[in-house]
Amino acid sequence: PRSPQAAEVRVRPVPFNAAFVSRLVPRLRWDALREAAESLGRPSELPPEPSPGYEADEEFLRRLHHVLLEVEVLEGSLQCPDSGRRFPISRGVPNLLLSEDEA
């Protein structure tokens, strides 16, 4: 889990696909996702836990869709929770390479 800090965020509409978003839920670290959404200024959109029956909850799925697929960090950084090391994000692409003395 990595806490993003954003200098520049873009929101771009992406067609909503309930089936896909639903499939993603079991593969997400929910706390990390919420924390990330929070640090990007979108705290209230996600509940503390996905509630049972979420597959049929369109409102919930749409919110999740928005945070996962439509909000993008263009410029900013990600931070490793263990080492504190920051990784830059530029033009929407995170760079996770270590420098030669860290490797």
Added chain:
Amino acid sequence: EITSLLSLCGGQFSGEQEIRVNSPFWILNIPSEEMARGLMKRTVCAKSIFELWGHGKSAGELYASLKNYPTDKMLPYLQSDSTYKVHIHTFNKTLTQAQKIKKIDALEFLPFKGKVNLKNPEHVFWILEDYGMDPNDVPEEPIHLYFGRWIADGQRELIESYSVKKRHFIGNTSMDACLSFIMANHGRVKPNDIVYDPFVGTGGLLISSAHFGAYVCGTDIDYNTIHGLGKASRKNQKWRGPDENIRANLRQYGLEKYYLDALVADFSRPIWRKGILFDAIITDPPYGIREAPRRMGSQKETVKSVERSTENHFFVSSSYHLSDIFFDLLKFGAEYLVMGGRLVYWLPIYRPEYTEEIIPRHPCLKLISNCEQLLSSHTSRRLITMEKVKEFKDQDENSYLLDGQYMPYRGHNSFREKYFSGVTKRIAKEEKDNQK
């Protein structure tokens, strides 16, 4: 490809005859027409599929076989209120119009009741004649004949519409469209899957998965490629414009909504949180011929960079041994694939030393297929497809590291030298011949 697709459509199949390697015709037993259509919606290998009504090694045998085909199975398509057409296709031979008509007329004994409509028939029947594979030795009579009702065509036009020649953003090693569709089919990619390519480059392999409805993401160690910077690989193009990157490639085909993300990362280093993430991993790792395999290491080595990107560049150094790449790839697949998920990748092979044992193995993955593509007389690459059949446990992680039997591929580390050795030998021989 066909086996993977049929299992994706929920079926098993049995070939009625052994696959004749040198024949474009293949008889299959498929439980339903729906499954056949499902198959054809995905395959780029198969041209068309027919409901077989009869076949034989001579015209006589064909007619006898047709007479044996149950009439009640024929009748639904021969009704008097329907329209039809008979088409004749000869493989490896051209017939005159008169000859074709004669052969079609010979089938008059079939109970056709409907009206002939050449422009827009409801049902199309095909006579298929196989005149062998040798264009220099075409027999008088076909070696095999088939008659059937046309059901569907395959997806071979995708090869043209997704051709790399027209793609906006390519790299040195972009996969051609046909192969990338075959890989997606081997991966049994279905809508709403998540597909990952750890050596994504310009994203060519992801495009075919996105076409089949999967959401795609990729990583690559090369900053320039992911960002679309630097010299373009297309001849006569100076630099990669601001819009050249994986997302732009997807956008070119209207598949942008399937773009999840791209990251710059070193595959030999862990970046993902533990647990299942992907439905399929489809990739073409660097073999060290046109692009050198790299990983982060401790030596300094300057990388030629282009404007705007210097402080985000990191230095690239120690070589990533080929066998380590596959070791990491299989381990990654075992840990991050869903159960039943597939890993599809190319394995470069030095043919004089190849044996089946050399294919990398992992206790959690089962080898599904191994198909060779020749590159030169002494090298080839093999398309390896594996399926996760066992859950990954932490103790698996290192227990087989020391087990030599899982990685006999190490001998191929000098693939690069071996690849070029044939060339240098030939050059030396030519020089020697020239001196005579």
